[in-house]
Amino acid sequence: MITLPTLVTLISDLLLLFGLVFWLWGTWPLLGRASYLAKLHSLSISDTLGSALIVVGLLLKLPREWPLLSLALLSLVVWNTLFGYVLAVCSLSRPATGRPE
Amino acid sequence: MKLWVFWLLTIGFRLGIWLLLTSDTSQFNLFVGLLLAVALPRSRAIAVAPGLVLGLVWKVIMALPEAYGEAIQMLSRHHGRERLAIVPGSGSRSSLVVFLEVFLITLTPLTIALGRLPDGSYQVHRLERGNP
Numbered sequence: 001m002i003t004l005p006t007l008v009t010l011i012s013d014l015l016l017l018f019g020l021v022f023w024l025w026g027t028w029p030l031l032g033r034a035s036y037l038a039k040l041h042s043l044s045i046s047d048t049l050g051s052a053l054i055v056v057g058l059l060l061k062l063p064r065e066w067p068l069l070s071l072a073l074l075s076l077v078v079w080n081t082l083f084g085y086v087l088a089v090c091s092l093s094r095p096a097t098g099r100p101e
Numbered sequence: 102m103k104l105w106v107f108w109l110l111t112i113g114f115r116l117g118i119w120l121l122l123t124s125d126t127s128q129f130n131l132f133v134g135l136l137l138a139v140a141l142p143r144s145r146a147i148a149v150a151p152g153l154v155l156g157l158v159w160k161v162i163m164a165l166p167e168a169y170g171e172a173i174q175m176l177s178r179h180h181g182r183e184r185l186a187i188v189p190g191s192g193s194r195s196s197l198v199v200f201l202e203v204f205l206i207t208l209t210p211l212t213i214a215l216g217r218l219p220d221g222s223y224q225v226h227r228l229e230r231g232n233p
Contacts, residue, residue, distance in 0.1 A: 004104045025176060037213065038183055041228045044210045067124035078204070085207045085214055088226065092215060 008060055015057030022050030036091050040084055047080040104148060107197075112138045112182030149195040157191075157201040161208065168209045175210060175228070182229040185215075 002010075026046025030039055055073045059066060112135070114166055119134035120126060173182070190202050199217060206214040215224040 022172065024142060025177040034181075035183060037226045038181075040213055041210055041226075042175065044176060044207070044213070048208065049168055049172050049210065067121045070213075071118065077208075081204055081207050084205055088207075088213045088215055 012057040012060035014052050015060065019050045019052075019054035019057060022046050022053060026050060037088060040088055044080065044084045047084070048077055051076045051080065106151070107149075108143070111144070114229075115141060140167065144196070147195050149193055149198055153191055153193060153198060154201070157198065157205065161201060161205055164205055164208050171209050171211045178230050179232070180211070180228045180230050181232045181233045184227045184229055186212075186223045186225045186227050187218070188212075188214075188223045190217070190221045190223050194221075 005017060023046040026042045026044070028041045032039075034042075055069055055076060059069045059073070062069065114133050115138035116131075119137060120131075123130055123134070188206060191198060193199070200225065202219075203214045206212050206223060211228050213226045215226050217223055
């Protein structure tokens with residue numbers, strides 16, 4: 001018979017594991033010969049999605065730390081995504097110009 | 102969106118971040134957070150339709166499961182073909198709308214925004230299945 005705490009532990013362990021898999025899988029291509037932008041695509045898997053899974057896993061493990069963990073989740077997703085965009089734009093020799101006001 | 106509504110949302114967002122950071126909802130801390138939220142510089146916002154912003158926020162939330170779906174696609178099949186594409190945008194000149202649109206494109210791992218074109222659409226780098 002599976003109790004609720006066991007189930008929560010199991011789910012959070014699985015989330016941590018999947019997060020680690022995403023991290024390793026997304027970081028590995030950095031060593032390869034793919035183009036800069038192709039590497040950024042796989043890096044966004046590890047950076048944004050993998051880290052988010054790990055933080056959600058931790059959130060299940062340490063529910064009383066929810067304020068800091070949810071802040072970490074929000075900043076990781078927003079920053080990593082925007083950082084990927086900034087790195088991509090910086091790689092262009094002539095970026096598209098249509099600046100917002 | 103009326104400017105004062107935008108201003109209120111900004112204050113609420115800053116206060117929310119402050120409360121999460123301090124994890125203390127005592128009256129004094131609430132007061133300090135409110136003071137800080139008002140004291141921080143205001144962004145130069147321009148009026149924008151609230152429906153547009155809410156629709157984009159909804160799209161961002163819906164894009165999260167899609168992002169994981171694309172990640173699993175990339176894990177299971179080799180995606181080696183790179184392509185430049187143009188994705189239409191709303192054409193709004195509000196910095197909040199542009200931020201949300203760029204975020205929406207870049208959040209999903211198969212597409213990265215490369216910049217905004219003068220007509221309001223976005224140049225996008227897309228990864229597709231197959232070999233280069």
